[in-house]
Amino acid sequence: MxxxxxxxxxxxxxxxxxxxxxxxxxxxxxxxxxxxxxxxxxxxxxxxxxxxxxxxxxVPTIAIEIVEIQKNDSILYDEVLSHRLGLVPLTTDLKSYRLPSAEEIQTQEYLAQSSCKFTLEAKGPCIVYAKDLKSKDPKVKPAFPDMPLTKLLEGQEIRLEATAVMGVGRTHAKWSxxxxxxxxxxxxxxxxxxxxxxxxxxxxxxxxxxxxxxxxxxxxxxxxxxxxxxxxxxxxxxxxxxxxxxxxxxxxxxxxxxxxxxxxxxxxxxxxxxxxxxxxxx
CATH class of the missing domain: 3.30.1360.10 (RNA polymerase, RBP11-like subunit)
Structure with missing residues (x-):
């Protein structure tokens, strides 16, 4: 200890x-x-x-808050896929990140000190896992890489960008x-x-x-x-x-x-x- x-x-x-x-x-x-x-x-x-x-x-942690989907051919609706991404536990570096200010939350324009960008690109046939999320910061990554997100069939594709933001559990359980x-x-x-x-x-x-x-x-x-x-x-x-x-x-x-x-x-x-x-x- x-x-x-x-x-x-x-x-x-x-x-x-x-x-x-x-x-x-x-x-x-x-x-x-x-x-x-x-x-x-x-x-x-x-x-x-x-x-x-x-x-x-x-206790603050980081979790995906904003998802910009360019293409989603999977069986999951955009809202369902975004919800699943938000619940993926991400490793959090408390020394490098802080909670966003009220202005950042209101404008949804988050600074680098309070957010981290992810990208996801996958083509079927395959199972899309949490480890397929590519982080801009190697310290922030899925805590459980083999967590399945969705399944793609032949010809199906997913392309998206996501923003993980620092937050607390009183705002949403995904930050607990x-x-x-x-x-x-x-x-x-x-x-x-x-x-x-x-x-x-x-x-x-x-x-x-x-x-x-x-x-x-x-x-x-x-x-x-x-x-x-x-x-x-x-x-x-x-x-x-x-x-x-x-x-x-x-x-x-x-x-x-x-x-x-x-x-x-x-x-x-x-x-x-x-x-x-x-x-x-x-």
């Missing part, structure tokens, strides 16, 4: 009942490919939920960088070794260890409460804990850790802007 990620997270501090500030702790549980799972400690529901919402709605959710890590207390609780546990959180009921990993519990229902909670007590599990799955535009970093960075900027507005109103 990058130093920036740890540094930004460390800015989240909360004053407890004793008037002592505490810093949110974070641990990487899983992180392979597009998947990321983080354990968050010393925080609360509202902050984790804010991060979740910002990931979905305010990934899927995310969170849940509390439960606290599980074993009162008696009723092995029937292990038999009904769907995730293996409870297991039979030498004739004794034991907890293998609280983080795998999905709060289905099947173990409690065995004997109305006489053997096992399950209640929400104080730590959280944050799951992030990237759609391919950005790395999962980069998505979380950017979401927290956006939140910090929004808090500073809000603080300035409050001071101006005083």
């Amino acid at each position: 990058s130093p920036l990620f740890l540094m930004v997270v460390a800015e989240r501090r909360e004053e407890n009942a004793e008037g002592v500030y505490r810093t949110m702790k974070i641990a990487k549980i899983k992180g392979k490919g597009s998947m990321l799972q983080l354990q968050l400690s010393d925080t609360n529901d509202w902050y984790v939920n804010v991060v979740r919402r910002l990931i979905l709605s305010d 960088p990934g899927h995310t959710f969170y849940r509390r890590i439960p606290e599980i207390t074993i009162k008696s070794s009723n092995l029937a609780c292990a038999q009904v546990c769907p995730t293996g959180t409870l297991a039979d260890k030498g004739g004794k009921l034991q907890v293998t990993d609280e983080k795998t519990c999905i709060l289905c409460m099947a173990c409690v229902d065995v004997d109305s909670g006489k053997s096992v007590d399950v209640k929400p804990g104080t730590d959280f599990l944050l799951h992030v799955e990237s759609y391919g535009q950005l790395e999962s850790a980069e998505i979380v970093e950017k979401a927290i960075e956006v939140f910090n900027v929004q808090l500073k802007e809000f603080d300035q507005l409050v001071k101006q109103a005083e």
